[in-house]
Amino acid sequence: MREVAIIGAGMIPFGRREQDELMDMLATASLKALDDAGLGDQSVDAVYVANVGGGMLQHQSAIASSLADRLSLLPAAAETIENGPASGASAVKAGFLAIASGYYDTVLVVGGEKMHDISAPRATDFVAAMTHPQAEYPYGITMAGLGGMFARLYMEKYKITPLHLHAVSVKNHEMGALNPYAHIKSPIVPEIVFEGDFAEINNPIVADPLRLYDLCPVSDGAAAVVLSTVEVAKRSGRPYAVVAGFGQATDTHTLAQREDPVELKAVTLAARAAFDMANLTPSDIHVAELHDAFTILEIAISEHVGFFKKGEGGEAALDGRTCLGGQIPINVSGGLKARGHPLGATGVAQVAEIVWQLRHELPPERQVQNAEVGLTINFGGFANNVLCFILKRAQP
Amino acid sequence: MLVAHRCKTCGKVHYPRHDRCLRCKRREFDEIHPQGNAKLLTYTAIYSLPSGFDQPFLIFGVGEFENNVRALGQIKTDSVKRLRTGMVVKAEWGPIRFQPDRIVSGLVFEPLE
Numbered sequence: 001m002r003e004v005a006i007i008g009a010g011m012i013p014f015g016r017r018e019q020d021e022l023m024d025m026l027a028t029a030s031l032k033a034l035d036d037a038g039l040g041d042q043s044v045d046a047v048y049v050a051n052v053g054g055g056m057l058q059h060q061s062a063i064a065s066s067l068a069d070r071l072s073l074l075p076a077a078a079e080t081i082e083n084g085p086a087s088g089a090s091a092v093k094a095g096f097l098a099i100a101s102g103y104y105d106t107v108l109v110v111g112g113e114k115m116h117d118i119s120a121p122r123a124t125d126f127v128a129a130m131t132h133p134q135a136e137y138p139y140g141i142t143m144a145g146l147g148g149m150f151a152r153l154y155m156e157k158y159k160i161t162p163l164h165l166h167a168v169s170v171k172n173h174e175m176g177a178l179n180p181y182a183h184i185k186s187p188i189v190p191e192i193v194f195e196g197d198f199a200e201i202n203n204p205i206v207a208d209p210l211r212l213y214d215l216c217p218v219s220d221g222a223a224a225v226v227l228s229t230v231e232v233a234k235r236s237g238r239p240y241a242v243v244a245g246f247g248q249a250t251d252t253h254t255l256a257q258r259e260d261p262v263e264l265k266a267v268t269l270a271a272r273a274a275f276d277m278a279n280l281t282p283s284d285i286h287v288a289e290l291h292d293a294f295t296i297l298e299i300a301i302s303e304h305v306g307f308f309k310k311g312e313g314g315e316a317a318l319d320g321r322t323c324l325g326g327q328i329p330i331n332v333s334g335g336l337k338a339r340g341h342p343l344g345a346t347g348v349a350q351v352a353e354i355v356w357q358l359r360h361e362l363p364p365e366r367q368v369q370n371a372e373v374g375l376t377i378n379f380g381g382f383a384n385n386v387l388c389f390i391l392k393r394a395q396p
Numbered sequence: 397m398l399v400a401h402r403c404k405t406c407g408k409v410h411y412p413r414h415d416r417c418l419r420c421k422r423r424e425f426d427e428i429h430p431q432g433n434a435k436l437l438t439y440t441a442i443y444s445l446p447s448g449f450d451q452p453f454l455i456f457g458v459g460e461f462e463n464n465v466r467a468l469g470q471i472k473t474d475s476v477k478r479l480r481t482g483m484v485v486k487a488e489w490g491p492i493r494f495q496p497d498r499i500v501s502g503l504v505f506e507p508l509e
Contacts, residue, residue, distance in 0.1 A: 125446035135412040138500050139470055139492050140449050141442070141456055148440030149458060156481060208441040208476050254412060256458045256466045261438065 001100045005233035006225050006241040006391065008037025009352035014183040014221030014340035022051070022058050022114040025222035026067050029345075030110045033224035033352075034071075038236050044226070045104035046077040048094045050087035050111030051344040053126055054080070057117050073108070084130045085293070086380030087111060088223070088347020089387035095227040096243050105229050111349070112222030113342035123218050127343070130381050132253045144215055146255055146382045147294040148207030153262045154296055155209065157311075162209075164314030166194050168295040169213045171323055172331050176338025178366050181349075183219045183340030214295040219340030223349035234396040241355045244373070245280065245390035247273025253384055266386040267304040267377060274388040275306075280373065282306035285390070287357045287368040288328060289350035291379040292335040298322075301377050302330060305388075329368050332357070347378035351389060358393040397489050398503055400465040401425035409464040430467065433508065434459030436483050437466070441476045448493065459485055459505055469503030484508045 010032025012025055026049065034040055049064040060066075064078035083090040088111035095107035115123050124142055131137045131146070154160060169188060176182035188194075193203050193213055203211045233240040249269035255261050275281060282305060290305070292298035299313035307328045308316050316322055322330040333339045333353040336346060354374035356362050376389045400411035405422040416423055439457035455471040457479070470492050473479065485505040492502035 119447070121445060121447040121449075124444055125448065128446050132412055136468055139456060139468055139502055140446060140454050141468060142444065142446060144444065145440050145442040145454075145456055148442065149438040149456070152440065152481065153438045204443065206442065206444050208439075210440075252418070254468070256437075256468055257411070257418075261458070 002102055003230045004096050004099045004243045005228050005230050005394065006243070006351065006355050007228050007233045007236055008033040008039065008226035009224070009355045010036055011181045011223040011349060011352055012221060013181050014219045014342055014345070016116050017114070017220040018116055020114070020220070022054060022060065022112060023066060023070060025114065025220065026063070026110050026112040027070055029112065029222035029224040030067065030071055030108055033110070033226050034108065037226035039106065039226060043073050044076050044106040044108045046095070046098055047073055047108045047110070048091040049078070049080045050091035050348060051080055051113060052082055052084060052087055053113055053115065053343065056126055058114060067110070083385060084380035085341070085343045086347055086378045086385050086387050087344040088349065089376065089378035089389065090347070092225065092348060092351050092389065093246065093248065093387060096246060099227055099229060105232060107227045108224065109227060109348060110222060110224035111344040111347060113344045114220050115218050115342060116220050120218070135254050135256070142207065143293070143382060144207035144210065147296065148210045149255060150261065150382070151210050151294065151296040154300055157262055158314065159311070160296070160299065160314040164299060164318055165214055165295040166190065167317040168292065168298045169337060171317070172292065172335045172337040175324070175332050175366065176334025179334050179339060182334040182338050183217050183221070184334070184338040188213065210294055210296070216293045216336040216341040219342045221340055221342035221345045223345045223352050225348060225351055225355065233394070237396050239359045240394055241358045241391040242394045243389060244392040245274035245278030247271060247277065247388045249273070249386055251384045253381070255382055264300055264304040264383045266383055267301055270386040270388040271305045271377070274390045278390045280390060284373055285328060285375045286371040286373050287332060287354065288330050288375045289333060289353055290330055290335065290377045292331055292337050293341060293379065295337065298330060298335065305375065305377060324366070324368060332366055332368060347376070347387065350376040350378060351391070354391050358391060398430055398467060400428050400430065402428050411465050411467050428463060428465065430461040430463065430465040430487060432462035433484050433486050434461045434505065436479060436481060436485050436505070438481055439471060439476060439479050448495065457485070457505055459487060467503055469505045472504055472506045478507055
């Protein structure tokens with residue numbers, strides 16, 4: 001298997017982008033990544049596009065074919081990849097495997113989602129379409145609802161309090177405010193959001209016990225990366241990232257069917273596979289992007305990946321061990337919580353963020369000093385399909 | 397009525413349906429129905445509802461029946477404050493979703509305590 005490099009990354013600001021078409025967003029992020037890779041006027045061997053809702057929300061299918069044409073990448077191979085909210089990581093995986101196998105030398109991976117073309121209830125229904133079609137969806141359960149049921153059990157079992165969840169939310173909003181690509185750029189004032197007479201209004205319950213500031217926003221956005229052989233990467237003459245480890249695992253579709261519903265078994269297995277491949281351990285990771293669709297998930301994933309023992313993730317967040325400058329900085333981008341969660345874009349955005357961290361080119365207030373190894377965890381569904389990447393800094 | 401499946405080889409109970417047993421991978425099952433009351437394993441109330449629901453909120457929970465069937469259901473109560481994990485709920489098959497052309501039925505729990 002050949003070593004695979006990531007030589008370019010591009011993103012557009014996440015948020016409400018009513019004026020943009022899905023294809024506009026995908027094209028803009030792609031061009032930024034191609035320019036960053038130094039391939040501005042060249043083609044690539046293949047294009048993988050991560051998207052979930054094009055068919056349902058924009059009435060558009062075969063999106064990758066359309067993008068290859070729009071970017072004049074013809075006759076590059078093109079595929080659209082749908083794997084729920086893990087579509088982004090799945091598209092990166094497709095590019096990684098294609099280059100590792102020796103079949104392609106350069107691949108463009110782009111993920112994007114346009115979720116504000118429809119009303120909030122319809123967007124909620126669209127996201128809920130990934131729940132089980134007989135055992136969950138007809139009841140009206142939402143992803144936030146599954147998050148609420150998970151949170152109740154996790155909080156009871158591991159003595160997690162709202163203060164632990166607040167710590168995650170405050171950290172990620174603080175970092176999002178520093179990230180030009182983040183959807184939410186307003187730091188949280190705890191005295192206003194969590195305390196005082198208007199806390200119930202400012203931070204209402206959405207999926208008990210989870211409140212508004214425990215949930216990621218509904219976002220539009222796109223992100224792209226360019227993958228290549230190490231030979232191509234070395235020609236750039238500047239630092240790049242290599243894929244040191246990858247792992248993926250699935251779990252039961254319904255939360256109810258899991259023997260212990262608070263065990264994120266697919267996270268543990270995906271991370272273990274990635275660590276084994278990279279010959280690294282959790283203590284070797286310098287920066288991580290974890291799938292914090294809900295604050296409780298950042299805490300739970302940080303434990304299941306192995307950064308902390310079970311039951312210690314909440315205290316670690318509260319102590320600042322997951323902040324920039326802490327033991328393991330998590331979601332320095334703002335995470336899904338503040339950068340936003342345009343489904344197909346998220347997994348690609350996580351990888352792009354780690355690439356920038358490993359190239360040491362972010363502003364000091366967001367740069368993890370001397371970051372050499374980074375990790376991503378991207379969920380499809382409620383932890384029933386999990387992908388983990390471990391990236392390492394490399395020099396030409 | 398909810399139909400679950402018990403593996404004929406190892407006895408593992410599945411809901412929803414699986415074509416191979418999660419534990420032993422065999423393919424033969426007996427159809428079973430939930431028996432008795434259920435223990436409430438977890439629950440939530442959601443206030444941001446998907447399209448197709450007109451209520452201000454919905455309350456859900458996962459119940460585990462006496463014959464090990466586990467399933468999600470709506471909960472008939474006016475507040476999550478009346479609920480706690482581990483409490484006993486009774487279950488019935490009733491309306492869970494009202495569509496213009498039909499009423500969808502499903503599992504509905506009601507607290508017994």
